[in-house]
Amino acid sequence: MPLILRLASRNLFQDRPRFAGNIIGIAISIILVTVQMGLLLGFARMITTMIQHASADLWIVSQAANSFEDAALIDEYQRFRALSVGGVTEAVPVVTGFAQWSVPTGTKTPVFIVGSGAGTAGLRPWNLIEGDVRALSVPDAVAIDRSYSDRLGTISYGAHVEIGGQRGRILAVTDGIRSFTTTPYLFTSLDRARNYTGIPPGKASFLLVRLSPAADRDAIKAQLRAKLSDVDVLTTDEFSRRSRSFWLFGTGAGAALFAGALLASLAGTVIVAQTLYASTKDHLDEFATLRAIGASASYLRMVIALQAVISAVIGFLVALAISTGVAKMTADAALPVVMTPGLTFGLFALTVIMCVVSGFSSIIKVMRVDPVTVFAQ
Incomplete structure (x- = not known):
């Protein structure tokens, strides 16, 4: 030594x-x-859990949207303009918002609704332990994470629940999909999400864009920005950075x-x-x-x-x-x-x-x- x-x-x-x-x-x-x-x-x-799990090459969001949980509505007709751009194969609408879940004890607690249209670029639940994601096409079907059973009441497969004064049925249960705001995520179809949140038809929170394998993402992104009005076209990483910046620094x-x-x-x-x-x-x-x-x-x-x-x-x-x-x-x-x-x-x-x-x-x-x-x- x-x-x-x-x-x-x-x-x-x-x-x-x-x-x-x-x-x-x-x-x-x-x-x-x-x-x-x-x-x-x-x-x-x-903060970026939902953004990273969405199967999308580009996000079309309102210019006022700060994050996934703090979205602003856009007109769904923008979807057809996006589909007219060469190289765009899908533009799937997603509706998000808050609704009240009726607990069996008689109280109510907020849940965050995530409703996605059909398509490979949609935003569907993952880490399923019961049920199947395809079950969300069944009328009134919803998916919820089991970690919120204490707050929402007993979460059991096939149980009937009340959300925003309307019926729902748990046909998919996940494990580990938690929200940093502690408000439970609830997945459902696009139309039921609008019903639960009160968002009118023809409106969406986001459009998830999927491109063909040979497409030039940057070139298509520029075309979409030129073709669409009052929206931002962001990559997954760009939307993630915007969300992190808002919650980490904008909120303190x-x-x-x-x-x-x-x-x-x-x-x-x-x-x-x-x-x-x-x-x-x-x-x-x-x-x-x-x-x-x-x-x-x-x-x-x-x-x-x-x-x-x-x-x-x-x-x-x-x-x-x-x-x-x-x-x-x-x-x-x-x-x-x-x-x-x-x-x-x-x-x-x-x-x-x-x-x-x-x-x-x-x-x-x-x-x-x-x-x-x-x-x-």
Whole structure:
């Protein structure tokens, strides 16, 4: 083991209770940052769940539409204009909106209706555990996710329900289709969606456009923009970015999560700085001796920086183990904590930077110590 590594590790491990407190401080701060950033990633993913699952090459949306859940109506006749553009094979209308679900206890709770026209570019439920998506063509048929059974009452296949004062029948049950707004998604046919939401015939929330395999998407997108009025033509990625931008920054939800992560980082930096400073202060005589025998300032800085890096690695591994457990426990929650390789790498870099920055106060203290104090004792 190199001498510098041996010196750094001995300084850390000599006072094990203090070192344990240092590791706990690092781990807690990184866990807090992980949870905040994981919630942010989970929130961003759930915002675009419906958009990403739609089988569409292009979206025709109102210029006033901020996201999938915050749509504005467009005229369905735009569909025929879109179909007149070469390369467009389908333009399927989708109707979205809120309706009231009557709970067996007598209360009502809102649901978010998603009604899609027939076609391969439609927006249909996935992760089915009961029933079949084709059952939505049956009169009054709806699909709902089982995770909302506590809120909506017992969700059982074939059960009759009341939505917006009208009948419905559960002929498809999904698992894992959750809304970031916590309002349950309810899938049905286009006409029933209009009935449930009160949207008049001839109106739609979106048009999902499917192109032929050989079509030039960018060229067709430009043609659609020129041919259609008062709408935006967006790719799936563009509509996803618009939705994330609206919910994360337009509503302040993202700012709150970022602020939480920043506060956790600052708290962790202060905790680690205090611990490293106290550890360095207890070993000032050793550092003074090193200076007296000719150790350079850069060598001493490396010793303290190495102490910070060792603390960072051990603290990060502890935090990673706990954070991974938290992510698994919340996988089925309404807002899961998402861990990705990119987030893990970023958190490791943050831990190292946080610990090294925390060591600056210790470096300043060591650089000010007078080597003469060793001989004065």
